[in-house]
Amino acid sequence: MTTATPLAVIPGALVEDVLRDAHAEALRIVEEVYVQSVGNRLVNPESLFLRPDAEARERVIALPAYVPEPTPAMGIKWISSFPGNLSLGLPRASAAIVLNDVATGFPVALLEGARISGLRTALSALVGANALTAGARRAAKVAILGSGYIAANTVSAFLADGWTWDQAVVFDLATERAEAFAGRFAGRAEPGAAGLAVAHSAEEALTDADLVLLTTTAITPHIDSLAPLAPHATVLHMSLRDLTADALAGAEHFVDDVSHALRERTSLALAVEAGTVQRAAIRAVGEVLIGDCRRTPDRRAVYAPFGLGSLDIALASLVLDRARDLPEALIVEDFSGTAAQ
Secondary structure: OOOOOOEEEEOHHHHHHHHHOOHHHHHHHHHHHHHHHHOOOOEOOOOEEEOOOOOOOOEEEEEEEEEOOOOOEEEEEEEEEOHHHHHHOOOOEEEEEEEEOOOOOOEEEEEEOHHHHHHHHHHHHHHHHHHHOOOOOEEEEEEEEOOOHHHHHHHHHHHHOOOEEEEEEEEOOOHHHHHHHHHHHHOOOOOOOOOEEEOOOHHHHHOOOOEEEEOOOOOOOOEOOOOOOOOOOEEEEOOOOOEOHHHHOOOEEEEOOHHHHOOOOOHHHHHHHHOOOOHHHOEEHHHHHOOOOOOOOOOOEEEOOOOOHHHHHHHHHHHHHHHOOOOOOEEEOOOOOHHHO
16 A cells, blocks of 8 residues: 655754755745735635634634645644743744645645744745835835844845845834844844944834834734835835824735735724725735836835735745755654555
């Protein structure tokens, strides 16, 4: 009897090693997935949220997906966000990704998923910023609100892609975290890393910024206006729930997928409900990538990608291809027990 494909277990350290050498290919994959999304070529069901306490910030999200290109892949990411972990010295997020054989449906891999998820979020921000600034890779002032893992990954991804800026400031409600974040990049040799400073308030950070990165753990909107920003600012709203409906009025809006982005009481969903943003005016970043639309240069643009499971699955497939035969991978030959039947 034919047995199912062995199960490969790819631990976090190996995932990190693989991703470190795969920046360019991973960036290309993220762009390709966004193009496939606007072409309706993905199978990307809505994410499922599990909240043990509906009033708390803790949650676990299931993101299943099927990606047909460049290599067919399907599976699910199961990712938790427990902000209280930070006080315990643990990461806020942890995750596992399961990949299934596209022919038989049997599980073929279990990968540590937080690193994959962190990279796909950072690359999602990078793709959006590149698309919405016509590839300028240049900012006068960068404002970063939130100084956790996602912020650090994103700044690193921008530097790796050749972005530069004259000034960068970071603000966090926990000043010590912001200071540690600034210190992390102080010695970086890449152009653009110099000048990262700690702001004393969100307003100070945002004033005159032309590139904004929002990576907080806020669950309710707390920024009432984008007026302090430069008139042409690009806002990367990765945490999805920082901006009030009034703040979003008058800006142009871009997402990864419109139907996904208008769920779970995101800022954009609340703005559409309030009537300050028209649903028909929201565009997918894939449309920008293929040239179907462009942002207006002298208007503020807000990019709020909800997070497509297809990105995680496509990047997990890349990691599996590169890691499966390395000695650090654990191979379970008959995980499904088919040989005994």
